[in-house]
Amino acid sequence: MKIEILYPELTNAYGDGINIKYLKEMFSKKEVILTSIDEEPYFVKHKVDLIYMGSHPDEYDDIILKSLKPYIKKLRELIEENTPVLFTGNAMELFGSFMEEKGIKKETLNLFPEFSFKRNKEARYNSMFLGTYGDIKIVGNQSQTSFMYGDNKYPFIEACEDCIGSNPDTKVEGIHYKNFYATYLLGPFLLLNPLFTKYLLGLSGYKKPLYLESQLMKTYENRLSFMETMEHKYIGPE
């Protein structure tokens, strides 16, 4: 396995660093490539089995955009070739056509021109989330100051009736195109969703049990047990 984590020193915010810690625990040092902001991504010249990028504080938007821009064509090629990619939290915001904040539009990487994003730092949306991806139930946290807009051409997760998707007017959460997955859900996404993690790593060719799999499953089932009772009382926004 070769798993590339893009810019971990900057993209470990809002608990997403725990996904990095988890991957580092599960795989050897040789298998997890940590690419820092001043380095060329490993995927440019080598085969990778999974690319992961987590959330970043907003003030790092520009430096990440600048660093990734020269390699976006290569990233697009890899996605077309079915390379598994997972972006969590606000990482997704960098790959639409633009980000709008206080009426000012900033160009982003345009990997998915169908989507754009609108941010208001003073209005954080928090919610416990429950949804489905095919047969897999997805749980997690939304805690975001922006929403994604555009058509729902590449739906990833279908939010349950008490939750919103990528914006308050849709039940579709995130982007799924070929083996590219992006979601606003943040925090320990891989740990909270062992079934999806197994599926994703399966796409990368990993067939062994997950690290701490039985404990992750117990935690997942425990969460579902209270989320799915009481008519979804325990999910949705605060």
Next chain:
Amino acid sequence: MIGKIRFFIGLWASKFYLWISKLRGAERDDRAGLLAYRFSNDFIKHIKKPKLMIGITGTNGKSTITSMVNDFLTKEGYKVQYNDWFANALAGHARCLLDAVTIFNHPRVDAAILELDEKTLAKTMAYVDLDYLIVTNLSSDSLKRNGYPSYIVSKVKEGFDSSKKTKIILNADDPLCSFIPHENPTIYYSIDQTKKGYIEHNVNDFPVCPKCFHKVEYEYQHYRHIGKIKCPNCGFHSIKGDYVGSKIDYEKKTFIVTHGKEKEEYPIISNSLFNVFNELSIIALFSDMGYSNKTIKKNMKDVKVPSSRENFIEAYGKKIDLQVAKGQNGSSASTVFEHISHMDDNMEIILLLTDRGYLKSKKETVTWIYETDFFFLNKPNIKKIIVGNYLAEDYKTAMMLNGIPEEKIVIAKDDEDTINYLDFDGIDRIMILFDVEYITGSLKLRDQILEKLHERVKQDEN
């Protein structure tokens, strides 16, 4: 004019409400302050302030420092107004200040101490004419409320800018707060190297240089991101302290404070490094206010960490140690865990960190649990860690991810059930780590432990 009329109606109404509350013994509450705001949106702007106004803000430690400043000023004969139940939002400030004036809006105390929430700092600071503001530290806090620390840094800057005359006392060893650009007169405090090496934490609140975005290096690290940093790329580095603590001796319970050419030995009031930082900040405050080293030293003997933050007793041959470790805030719990990792006693730990407000709604964001540095508790002398509530499996997963053997982790039915899993045998210390909202519950648990220990002694005697 209308504003003033509304203010006086608000003052009288809230004072009347407060009078009734005091008769009922329920005055430790913000509701009188909320009532004042109902009548007057700028209530704290109009209310007269006492001669000395001191504010304390920061992610962790502000309640402790507020209480310590009160201890000192009271010892010096000041009549002080402060909320000892740590109300740090606007209604709490109004509640504090309305008790500090007469019904004619004349100050009736010498000083007020306000604990200020860092997110709403500007909303208060613009109106309360602070003489001093102590900033303890800034770090990750509740994700839902505060987002990322840089957002809070921007809010604290707004606070500084809203009252440029206020003298700021800043922790130079916290790059998040000491690098905030500002124009206020400033005093910096710092502590010399306290440990060798660098510990990689689950969360790094100051990962890269704010100037060039290169990874920063630590000349030395105290805990988490607190320490002396430098950027190997552009040379950006930590600010030098005006008051520098050194030679902390936990056995002798002393440390040295250097200010200019003066060096003075002070007693330490707690065995935790984060409380030495808190103490140093108030030494800087009172020194700048003109108190002699001798007076400060004398008064520090009567300054205490509030029992709602640290509570220690020794009974039946066991140490029972209660420590606050804020829920929803991995930085607070991790710092306390690091402190515990320096203890060699055989111990059992009960975790009561889950936010009380979410026990019913079960909507607590679990991110912080996974971010917390449980690896500090992976030590042979820590025999058992007990946790019991709807998030217990998350705690267990986070602990296992941090290397704690599964057999040491016990899941109880609920928080109250945790004491049923204490073994006591071969145990020197029982640690109860509790969320700030669970002071009463944790004290109740401590009393139940004492009863159990008492029964064991009686059984042994029989």
